[in-house]
Amino acid sequence: MKYSIENDLFKVEIDECGAELCSILSKTSGYEYIWQADPKIWKGAAPVLFPVIGALKDGKYTFEGKSYELPKHGFVRNSTKVRLINRTSSRLSFSISSDEETLAVYPFKFEMKISFFLFESRLQVFHEVVNADKGPIYFSIGGHPAFNYPWKDGENRDDYYLEFERKENNSIFMISENGLLTKEEQTMMEETNKLSLENGLFDNDALIFTELNSSEVSIKSKSSKGKISINFDDFPFLGVWSKPDANFLCIEPWDGLPDFEDSDHELIHKPGIIKLAPGSIHYASYTIQIFEA
Template sequence: MIQLKNDHLIASIHPKGAELQELINPATQVNYMWSGDPAWWGKFSPVLFPIVGTLKDNTYIFNGQQYSLPRHGFARDRTFLAEQISETAALFTLQDDSETRAVYPFAFSLALHYQLDDDQLTCKYIVNNRSDNTMWFSIGAHPAFAVPLLKYRDEAKYTDHYLVFDRSNQLVRYKLKDGLISDETETVTLDHGKLRLNEELFREDALVLKGLPDSEIRIECSNHPHGLSFRWEDFPYFGIWATAGAGFVCLEPWCGIADNIHHEQQLEQKEGIQSLAPGEEWTRQWSVRCF
């Protein structure tokens, strides 16, 4: 585990999956991340690469050949090369190998750069195309934040918390069918930009959103002043997910999305797929500020 720290935050990141596992305020000892309890969901903040969500029949076609990938791809289960740049920054890098090329026929480099600045942690994704042809990929974040915070579990329930959107007054949810995007949508009305958390929200899996106008969501509680602000830029899709009874909520900006139920499985025609020319670099980032 690599640990980053300053006077405001301590962040612990594991080389497996380059996964952020703890985000602690050293003054209060409050950990803002989910505990990773495997009885509910044994991950903390996996990176989704080279796909986001589920492929139809777990299969895609590229250059006439079929390939198989599990939901959310393979990067979250691979060990990254970890480099501590400074007390407040670290870089985690994954490169293609014979195992990845058997299921994803591209030469690539995927790096996650973590940086602490005062009370904010930023995670930057850096994708490089090391192959001779156009590279096709998706990428997404999946951080799980503790709800309620462990320190306040005696005085706050899950339903005392809400998500505050900086621009939206309603959400259009694209419903999932067996992990794929269906033709059915549902409008979720917000109360002055607030969505109160409850287990019923996730009874039919994640809230999948497209073209969200927001760039910030806050997690707040009606019983105490602590929470967090989550920000992102240039991610056209967003997921919100939780497991009933587990005590977390995931805020997930995506460049990519699960296959539609009507998708013909051609990789280049996949909704949300990103293309990257040979030798080119692609970046996106998200950040979380704790209060």
């Protein structure tokens, strides 16, 4: 079932299955800013990533001597166990908790809440992870919203670029064919805050930024004044991805990373993994703001 919140500017829809953002529709222009999950190209729209981000080496991890299997990006995406728990005119909140099925693949008791708050042209996405276990739990959490572009007739994808709030000097880890990080690095930005979305940019999968100075990035066009800004201040990593030749761009705030090729499978050694004490709550949010031309 889909639930909606709206104001004078936008109508937002969330699919209860996976608590997935599936629409940000402008009431001014009629433009749909979220990718509509075409299964022929990519069937996602904005999946929630938990309790791992990216691929696990061999699709598995170990904890306290026992081996477990998890799919890429975890089990919340497409989960029918997510439930709406609160609804107001401007906010929707959803929750998923551990049960026998999750404990078989992820041996920790938890509750995760995801809330969407619409205020003027901003949509804030809140994540809360509660440790309901007797010992520490280990996890990663992240977002994966896909934005439609181009926004105007006559524009092409290569008319667009990313603009970071600060100048960046960074490299990215190359990604293997099975979705793991390698130790090979590629220089991506040098003394600039702009990254052109040129053809071929994603031929080797996602760009994963691990050492950004910025906590906000905007999708912008060379030929129009509109932009989409994503603030990810609570997240240390950022993924940027699209399918080659597809008319969407994913901006992905991450609290963790895929496995490296030389991973020892130990969950506690997974890059970026969060350790949360019993009874504690981990909070993280990102904000999408749309500026229409």
